[in-house]
Amino acid sequence: xxxxxxxxxxxxxxxxxxxxxxxxxxxxxxxxxxxxxxxxxxxxxxxxxxxxxxxxxxxxxxxxxxxxxxxxxxxxxxxxxxxxxxxxxxxxxxxxxxxxxxxxxxxxxxxxxxxxxxxxxxxxxxxxxxxxxxxxxxxxxxxxxxxxxxxxxxxxxxxxxxxxxxxxxxxxxxxxxxxxxxxxxxxxxxxxxxxxxxxxxxxxxxxxxxxxxxxxxxxxxxxxxxxxxxxxxxxxxxxxxxxxxxxxxxxxxxxxxxxxxxxxxxxxxxxxxxxxxxxxxxxxxxxxxxxxxxxxxxxxxxxxxxxxxxxxxxxxxxxxxxxxxxxxxxxxxxxxxxxxxxxxxxxxxxxxxxxxxxxxxxxxxxxxxxxxxxxxxxxxxxxxxxxxxxxxxxx
Amino acid sequence: xxxxxxxxxxxxxxxxxxxxxxxxxxxxxxxxxxxxxxxxxxxxxxxxxxxxxxxxxxxxxxxxxxxxxxxxxxxxxxxxxxxxxxxxxxxxxxxxxxxxxxxxxxxxxxxxxxxxxxxxxxxxxxxxxxxxxxxxxxxxxxxxxxxxxxxxxxxxxxxxxxxxxxxxxxxxxxxxxxxxxxxxxxxxxxxxxxxxxxxxxxxxxxxxxxxxxxxxxxxxxxxxxxxxxxxxxxxxxxxxxxxxxxxxxxxxxxxxxxxxxxxxxxxxxxxxxxxxxxxxxxxxxxxxx
Numbered sequence: 304x305x306x307x308x309x310x311x312x313x314x315x316x317x318x319x320x321x322x323x324x325x326x327x328x329x330x331x332x333x334x335x336x337x338x339x340x341x342x343x344x345x346x347x348x349x350x351x352x353x354x355x356x357x358x359x360x361x362x363x364x365x366x367x368x369x370x371x372x373x374x375x376x377x378x379x380x381x382x383x384x385x386x387x388x389x390x391x392x393x394x395x396x397x398x399x400x401x402x403x404x405x406x407x408x409x410x411x412x413x414x415x416x417x418x419x420x421x422x423x424x425x426x427x428x429x430x431x432x433x434x435x436x437x438x439x440x441x442x443x444x445x446x447x448x449x450x451x452x453x454x455x456x457x458x459x460x461x462x463x464x465x466x467x468x469x470x471x472x473x474x475x476x477x478x479x480x481x482x483x484x485x486x487x488x489x490x491x492x493x494x495x496x497x498x499x500x501x502x503x504x505x506x507x508x509x510x511x512x513x514x515x516x517x518x519x520x521x522x523x524x525x526x527x528x529x530x531x532x533x534x535x536x537x538x539x540x541x542x543x544x545x546x547x548x549x550x551x552x553x554x555x556x557x558x559x560x561x562x563x564x565x566x567x568x569x570x571x572x573x574x575x576x577x578x579x580x581x582x583x584x585x586x587x588x589x590x591x592x593x594x595x596x597x598x599x600x601x602x603x604x605x606x607x608x609x610x611x612x613x614x615x616x617x618x619x620x621x622x623x624x625x626x627x628x629x630x631x632x633x634x635x636x637x638x639x640x641x642x643x644x645x646x647x648x649x650x651x652x653x654x655x656x657x658x659x660x661x662x663x664x665x666x667x668x669x670x671x672x673x674x675x676x677x678x679x680x681x682x683x684x685x686x687x688x689x690x691x692x693x694x695x696x697x698x
Numbered sequence: 699x700x701x702x703x704x705x706x707x708x709x710x711x712x713x714x715x716x717x718x719x720x721x722x723x724x725x726x727x728x729x730x731x732x733x734x735x736x737x738x739x740x741x742x743x744x745x746x747x748x749x750x751x752x753x754x755x756x757x758x759x760x761x762x763x764x765x766x767x768x769x770x771x772x773x774x775x776x777x778x779x780x781x782x783x784x785x786x787x788x789x790x791x792x793x794x795x796x797x798x799x800x801x802x803x804x805x806x807x808x809x810x811x812x813x814x815x816x817x818x819x820x821x822x823x824x825x826x827x828x829x830x831x832x833x834x835x836x837x838x839x840x841x842x843x844x845x846x847x848x849x850x851x852x853x854x855x856x857x858x859x860x861x862x863x864x865x866x867x868x869x870x871x872x873x874x875x876x877x878x879x880x881x882x883x884x885x886x887x888x889x890x891x892x893x894x895x896x897x898x899x900x901x902x903x904x905x906x907x908x909x910x911x912x913x914x915x916x917x918x919x920x921x922x923x924x925x926x927x928x929x930x931x932x933x934x935x936x937x938x939x940x941x942x943x944x945x946x947x948x949x950x951x952x953x954x955x956x957x958x959x960x961x962x963x964x965x966x967x968x969x970x971x972x973x974x975x976x977x978x979x980x981x982x983x984x985x986x987x
Contacts, residue, residue: 343813343913347911481960508956509960510960513913513916515908515909516908518705518834522705523956540814540909540911551833551835553830568816568817571750574819
């Protein structure tokens with residue numbers, strides 16, 4: 304007898320719940336921003352720091368009422384795709400973004416992936432922000448890619464010059480994984496070192512990406528006795544092992560790289576042997592970080608348990624996309640308007656103290672503004688933390 | 699030359715250990731365990747958690763890796779492989795299952811341990827340096843010795859214990875072993891657990907040298923398959939020889955061919971193809987299986 308009223312009540316509750324849920328979602332329209340990058344495998348840390356930075360920032364925006372572009376306030380949704388560092392999957396990821404009607408995508412993280420997605424992005428009207436360095440992606444006639452960080456051919460010469468002047472470095476050896484990114488970064492580094500007058504004593508030793516024991520690989524490099532050992536394009540997973548093996552083989556010179564690293568990973572994998580290791584850091588230092596950057600770090604850490612220094616750079620891409628859309632709301636589904644706006648775009652940089660600006664750069668390297676302006680922070684690892692060695696600007 | 703020999707012995711001993719578990723499982727159940735590399739990674743992460751994170755003594759952490767993987771292996775065999783083997787005569791069923799387990803374990807590792815490279819404090823400090831002719835950190839020497847002792851212990855177990863005899867009987871002829879009173883289901887589970895435990899043991903040992911990360915599973919499985927193919931699938935001594943040969947090929951190639959770029963593995967793969975074309979059953983395998 305009592306079953307029918309109970310069922311009615313349950314049906315009513317379900318309807319109200321569904322209606323309530325729909326109403327909650329319907330408060331703000333959703334603006335989808337894509338991420339296509341590597342979130343698994345040895346280089347996973349690069350892509351995961353991207354994805355988590357975007358998710359942390361999107362959550363923050365949504366929690367505080369959404370992001371207003373023109374007359375509309377949007378909730379931000381991050382649509383992610385793990386390309387597993389495979390160009391074929393990167394293409395599939397970019398196609399998925401196109402199918403979902405997404406016009407702004409962060410990633411991919413590596414050269415071949417970024418090059419592979421170019422035709423899809425250009426034909427589908429997608430602006431993408433790779434963390435890959437081939438100049439052809441950013442030079443005309445290409446126009447849809449925007450470099451999301453500082454390239455190795457911008458940071459490398461700055462580091463070598465600093466070490467020549469401050470540490471008297473005269474000879475350099477390069478070692479790279481046998482895949483496109485590290486090899487192209489090695490070639491760029493060799494070119495830059497020679498241009499600066501450094502003697503390159505070894506540049507042909509490479510290793511398999513899945514190498515776990517680097518002692519046999521490094522032994523011939525150590526025989527060349529360089530002042531500086533450059534780990535070209537080294538992934539966060541391989542850096543501690545390479546440093547450890549080099550030190551254990553008796554290398555006492557300086558070790559550096561132009562890729563971003565993770566202090567916690569270095570501490571665990573190489574311990575004190577990593578002291579003095581120079582790398583390009585996230586685009587912030589305690590002196591540069593604004594209260595908003597500090598809050599971002601807190602939120603990220605609470606969400607994911609631990610912070611990645613590289614996210615100091617990775618937080619910027621989403622901010623650049625949203626701020627540029629705010630500057631020209633018609634760009635929300637029209638990347639040509641976005642491109643036009645890039646030339647004159649300027650907005651306060653919320654992540655830096657002082658009067659720093661968000662603006663697009665790249666005229667020197669690419670002949671057009673296809674790079675986000677973030678500080679070039681060069682770090683040195685010491686006792687478990689990165690210390691700032693110097694800060695520079697690009698372009 | 700001395701350094702090449704030292705590197706070869708070190709690499710060979712660790713590779714042999716990796717291959718042992720894989721070939722044991724293949725011998726007992728005719729299963730190509732594509733998840734072997736992921737089991738190795740879990741072993742590394744367990745030792746990392748106990749020794750690196752919680753400060754438990756290394757030996758105890760190593761035991762925890764072995765126990766965890768033995769239990770995991772036993773469960774996988776009992777609830778996944780055994781039903782599939784009983785229900786399907788097609789070999790690809792177990793291959794697909796193994797590949798599925800590998801993907802599943804990858805996802806579990808990402809969820810539980812994260813994506814980052816992890817490492818533990820060195821278990822022994824210092825470097826052995828013989829007049830720059832052989833340079834070898836003491837922790838590598840220790841791990842190499844432990845790996846060799848583990849291999850000897852494993853061979854002893856297989857040769858001189860009741861369990862070992864039952865497992866060898868099972869590997870030689872499953873039906874005959876059953877007729878002779880061997881509890882096939884039980885020993886299949888023990889064998890799989892033992893193979894998984896070996897993966898966990900070597901993962902735990904090597905985390906002190908190489909660290910561990912999510913992406914190591916697949917490449918480790920591929921190397922293990924190469925060693926098993928060189929030595930002969932399902933033959934314990936073959937796996938050991940396969941590991942030693944691969945270790946020496948790597949050490950020699952990396953020392954002598956570095957000026958030509960990364961061609962060591964190219965040559966290893968070419969050599970393996972030629973070798974298998976001439977002797978498809980591997981060094982110690984029998985042509986009839």
